[in-house]
Amino acid sequence: MPRFGGAPKCHACEKSVYMAEEVKALGKVWHKTCFKCNGCGKRLESGSESEHDDKPYCKNCYGKRFGPKGIGGGATAGCLQTEEGALPSANLKIRTPLLTSLRLGAKEKCYTCEKAVYAAEKLIVLTRYFHKMCVKC
Secondary structure: OOOOOOOOEOOOOOOEOOHHHEEEEOOEEEEOOOOEOOOOOOEOOOOOEEEEOOEEEEHHHHHHHHOOOOOOOOOOHHHEOEEEEEOOOOOOEEEEEOOOOOOOOOOOEOOOOOOEOOHHHEEEEOOEEEEHHHOOO
16 A cells, blocks of 8 residues: 655654755755754755764865864865974874964065965965965965
8 A cells, every 4th residue: 555645754854855855965865954064054965065973064064073183284284394392291292383483574475476474374384485375285
């Protein structure tokens, strides 16, 4: 005997999802309005999501929460200049960003655009100075 009301249920709200409003992602069915990032709430499209603990995340939130930790994570993480330092309470070595002195006037020039680089926007990559927006790996 046919069963009526057999529309699949939305993974987020548990209500029926009809063909015109469905998104299939992460092996589940969602309403278009329910398929959003668990971190920032941004609406996602199928294929643009990442999953953690059965919950969808946008690429940015996924990277911030579950990606590499530390300063400048993401695209520039492998390019940052570092120095070795020892923890005072243990014999473990840690990597810390190379600190530079803060100046009001910028003497360094960006390697890419050759304009002045100030402390708030400075990024040091392989002993060269860049604006954060000028670094492209």
